[in-house]
Amino acid sequence: xxxxxxxxxxxxxxxxxxxxxxxxxxxxxxxxxxxxxxxxxxxxxxxxxxxxxxxxxxxxxxxxxxxxxxxxxxxxxxxxxxxxxxxxxxxxxxxxxxxxxxxxxxxxxxxxxxxxxxxxxxxxxxxxxxxxxxxxxxxxxxxxxxxxxxxxxxxxxxxxxxxxxxxxxxxxxxxxxxxxxxxxxxxxx
Numbered sequence: 001x002x003x004x005x006x007x008x009x010x011x012x013x014x015x016x017x018x019x020x021x022x023x024x025x026x027x028x029x030x031x032x033x034x035x036x037x038x039x040x041x042x043x044x045x046x047x048x049x050x051x052x053x054x055x056x057x058x059x060x061x062x063x064x065x066x067x068x069x070x071x072x073x074x075x076x077x078x079x080x081x082x083x084x085x086x087x088x089x090x091x092x093x094x095x096x097x098x099x100x101x102x103x104x105x106x107x108x109x110x111x112x113x114x115x116x117x118x119x120x121x122x123x124x125x126x127x128x129x130x131x132x133x134x135x136x137x138x139x140x141x142x143x144x145x146x147x148x149x150x151x152x153x154x155x156x157x158x159x160x161x162x163x164x165x166x167x168x169x170x171x172x173x174x175x176x177x178x179x180x181x182x183x184x185x186x187x188x189x
Contacts, residue, residue: 002172015118016172017125020161021154023079025057030120031082034153037116041109049089049102050109050148053139056082064138069150070129076166077127080152085135086110087145106148117153125152 002013035052043049055061057080065083066074077083088106092099099105110126117124127150135147159170 002174005178011115011119014172015114018123018156018170019076019125019166020157020159020170021076021079021081021123021152022157022161023057024081024155026081026122026154030122031056031153033120034113034116034122034124038109038113041105041112043105043108044099044101045092045094047089047092047094047099047102047105049099050106051087051089051145053085053087053141054082065150068130068135068138069127070131073127073129073150073152076162077125077152079154079157079161080125081154082152084151084153085130085139086148086151087141088148089145091144103146103148110149110151113151121156123152123154123156126150127152 002016004013031054035054038050038052039048041048041050053065055065062083065085066078068085069077086106086109088102090099090102091097114124114126130150132147135141135150141147159167162170
């Protein structure tokens with residue numbers, strides 16, 4: 001069990017990234033509810049630069065996304081119900097000028113999705129371990145979008161579904177204390 005230093009919504013403290021998933025399919029309504037939560041993320045000038053390319057297991061699109069991942073992620077993500085590639089548009093739509101916050105905004109959308117998944121008892125595990133250029137090519141992502149991350153989503157399974165080396169890691173991690181991440185007035189080392 002995790003403990004926060006100050007009182008916050010338990011949903012935030014209880015969100016973590018399980019690797020063990022059951023392999024069960026998710027209903028379309030449940031999947032779309034996760035994307036609906038992401039849709040309501042804050043956005044500079046209401047730009048909403050994030051996009052999600054997804055594949056459900058047992059569909060023609062699954063292998064294309066699955067084969068983007070490094071072997072270590074394939075080992076456990078093979079039992080996910082849905083795989084997602086997160087991308088974000090680099091420029092504002094309304095004036096085509098560069099957006100300095102498009103990555104930040106995509107992160108906000110991802111967090112909304114992750115919290116919605118947690119509220120439903122699902123795992124939404126974000127990943128950096130995949131081939132970003134292969135994703136761009138294989139998924140026909142235009143140059144005005146950055147490939148940001150992948151997500152594996154599914155019903156949480158028992159940790160003994162995982163290989164022994166991953167079972168050891170299958171628990172919520174703690175966080176750095178506030179004294180290491182906040183600075184009043186100016187940067188300090």
